[in-house]
Amino acid sequence: MAGNVKIVIVGCGISGVAAAHRLVKAGFQNVRILEATARSGGRIKTGSLGDIIIEIGANWIHGPCEENPVFCLARQYGLLDPKALTPENQAIDVGGHPQGLPNFFSSSGWKLNAEDVFPAQEMFAELMTECSEFQCQKGEPCASVGDFIRKEVKERAAEKWKNINPATRCLLQCMISNMLKAECSINGAHSMDEVGLGAFGLYKSLPGLDCTFPGGYEGLIKNLMSELPDGLVTYSHPVQCVHWNDAKTGNSVMVECEDGERITADHVIVTVPLGYLKKHHSTLFHPPLPLHKLHSVQRMGFGTNNKIFVEFDAPWWDADCEIIYLVWEDEDVMVDQIPDLQRSWIKKLFGFTVLKPTERYGHLLCGWIAGHESEYMETLSEQEVTCEITQLIRRFTGNPTVTPRRVLRSQWFQEPWTCGSYSHLATGCSEQDLDNMMEPLPPKGSNAPPLQVLFAGEATHSCFFSTVHGALLTGWREADRLISHYPSISPSELSKS
Ligand code: 6YU
Incomplete structure (x- = not known):
């Protein structure tokens, strides 16, 4: 039959x-x-x-645990590193968000102290958890995740950050813009203003530290x-x-x-x-x-999230660093959309993940860029992208000679199927x-x-x-x-x- x-x-x-x-x-x-x-x-x-x-x-395998069929198949076929198979790895719950030891660089060429930006990260994480809870409660206060984050940060910062000096407060708001851009990459959206608040909690993450x-x-x-x-x-x-x-x-x-x-x-x-x-x-x-x-x-x-791989002869990040955030100091308005696309599209790239282990990947970074800025990037030549990336890294490291060895980007928007x-x-x-x-x-x-x-x-x-x-x-x-x-x-x- x-x-x-x-x-x-x-x-x-x-x-x-x-x-x-x-x-x-x-x-x-x-x-x-x-x-x-x-x-x-x-x-x-x-x-x-x-x-x-x-x-x-x-x-990644998002949430590699027993409930995840991709993890189970990958294990069955012998495709994973031993660390990913450990019960400890399967038990770690990061709620579907980027983890790993961070380095922060600012657009004036300074490496920032993690403690200085921590209040912004803490508040952002708290707000993202709240965003996921509206699904159960109904009656969400704003239409989009972006609107909610901006409104709440303004209100909560007035109270929680009142003893922080104005320059640092400004930096914290710039860090919020960076995290909104990172969320655009995670969600595959042009802007978090386009991601619905009421339905945000429908997405479920699984436990387990993401593995490759x-x-x-x-x-x-x-x-x-x-x-x-x-x-x-x-x-x-x-x-x-x-x-x-x-x-x-x-x-x-x-x-x-x-x-x-x-x-x-x-x-x-x-x-x-x-x-x-x-x-x-x-x-x-x-x-x-x-x-x-x-x-x-x-x-x-349905949005665009692209990768830009950038290889170096030597690292300019810490040996234990797993994720690099680029904080623009003129973005205290907490936005994730770049108005002047053609001149400033690169500002949408929120940062890089560091490919590990070094013995396998050398000094290789993967940059993440979402949205219409990412779609615009796809129209440029490889040489133009390399040039922009080089200038970006020179600016954020304050090192005018640092030069990538190789650059390669994805172009998912142009992929006709x-x-x-x-x-x-x-x-x-x-x-x-x-x-x-x-x-x-x-x-x-x-x-x-x-x-x-x-x-x-x-x-x-x-x-x-x-x-x-x-x-x-x-x-x-x-x-x-x-x-x-x-x-x-x-x-x-x-x-x-
Ligand atoms: C994951 C990850 N990941 C990065 C990037 C991308 C995606 N995803 P397919 O498109 O595979 O197949 C359809 C086929 O149909 C295709 O072959 C076509 O050629 C063909 N076709 C089309 N038209 C046709 C026609 N007319 N005739 C015949 N054939 C036709 N997922 O688990 N881990 O790290 C990432 C990432 C840059 C582009 C990802 C990741 C998404 C997956 O790749 C994707 O879902 C599946 O492969 C799709 O398979 P499929 O079969 O459906 O379609 C809180 C919260 C927030 C919510 N989001 C959090 C999760 C974040 C998702 N993560 C993504 C991150 C990365 C980095």
């Missing part, structure tokens, strides 16, 4: 691979993935800088793919339109590819990124998406939008054959959106939806896999 059911999966990122893996294991033999690019992995993309392995896309894949994140994809039948994926085969609810094709769905090929299937699982969906929904589905689903696609946020980095819940979003995102077509209440088109991908997970584990779980979710739709698959057929 399962062998006769034809399933097409659009997209070979982790959600598409996970769906195929689950279906094949359950005995479905007629599964095919159509992928627009020449590779699998999507936003999991491992690259290199000389001999050094770097991640162009997803970086020493041999590259793509090792996860390669291992999963090695357990799939050869030829299951057709590469460089973009899907142009999914025809559903078409009386002419009976109960089937018809997938029209860019090269003109037409493939009929009983079910199609669409895993394209939300950025792509926002741009192409009107041509990707025929008939168009139902209005409630379309409005959720439009309401949900992704159109950005990952999703967030924008202002006006609620739990209902995530429910709408994952709802199959035809929608509930229709008399048409059910489960014609199913939706997976990070932007369809109710609490782990924007992550690899979220995306993987949505692939499994949609595979399970189909598996339970065919209860006649006998246990013996299941055990054959």
Whole structure:
């Protein structure tokens, strides 16, 4: 029975691979993935800088613990360093925010004392926790996280920082701007003014100190793919339109590819990124998406977060430093948007993470830049980006001769099959939008054959959106939806896999 059911999966990122893996294991033999690019992995993309392995896309396993399926698979495939496997590592709970020993540099070329900026960090952390709690309380006081942070810092600083001298208070507000920019990178948003306060708490972090894949994140994809039948994926085969609810094709769905090929299937699982969906929904589905689903696609946020790798011959940061923050001393207004994009886009880069261990990575930093400033950066030549980065570092270190050896940046906004980095819940979003995102077509209440088109991908997970584990779980979710739709698959057929 399962062998006769034809399933097409659009997209070979982790959600598409996970769906195929689950279906094949359950005995479905007629599964095919159509992928627009020449590779699998999507936003999991491992690259290199000389001999050094770097991640162009997803970086960490967020919350590596028993509940995290990416951690469990990576452990099973032997892809992690021993430290990440320890119970101590799995028990550390950082609430999904950047950790690590920091260095702070200011735009006038001074290294700042951590104690001097600590009151700003402490207040910001307290406010971020409060932001996550509105979901339970309802009746949030502002529409966006950015508005709430600014309003609360102004009020609380008047009381809490009243004995701090004006120059230091000004610096603390500049530090708040820096942390807002860091949040833009974490949330994949242009500005925290665009991230909804009421729905902010829907995102759930898992315990465990974030860890990386020493041999590259793509090792996860390669291992999963090695357990799939050869030829299951057709590469460089973009899907142009999914025809559903078409009386002419009976109960089937018809997938029209860019090269003109037409493939009929009983079910199609669409895993394209939300950025792509926002741009192409009107041509990707025929008939168009139902209005409630379309409005959720439009309401949900999908922004850009890029990396700029910068390699040096020698470090200018402390030996134990894990994260470098760049604090602009003219930003006491607590903003995360740069008005003069063309001249000052680099101000959006909030800082660098230091790649460790040094024996593996040398003196390599990863800079983080989100938003429209990041999208503008993508339009510049590598030489222009290198020049800006060099000037930035010379300014913040006060060292006019420090020169990067190599620079390499990601360009996720220009990636035609992704159109950005990952999703967030924008202002006006609620739990209902995530429910709408994952709802199959035809929608509930229709008399048409059910489960014609199913939706997976990070932007369809109710609490782990924007992550690899979220995306993987949505692939499994949609595979399970189909598996339970065919209860006649006998246990013996299941055990054959
Ligand atoms: C994580 C991390 N990480 C950094 C950067 C990026 C992302 N993420 P895919 O896009 O993979 O697959 C779809 C496929 O469809 C693709 O191959 C297309 O080519 C194809 N396609 C499109 N159109 C098609 C068509 N028409 N026909 C055929 N095929 C088509 N996640 O866990 N750890 O460190 C990071 C990071 C720079 C860009 C990340 C990270 C996000 C993940 O990469 C991403 O979710 C999944 O890979 C998506 O898989 P997929 O299958 O859905 O799509 C408090 C709070 C705040 C909330 N946020 C906190 C979490 C922060 C998230 N962290 C991100 C940080 C980094 C650094």
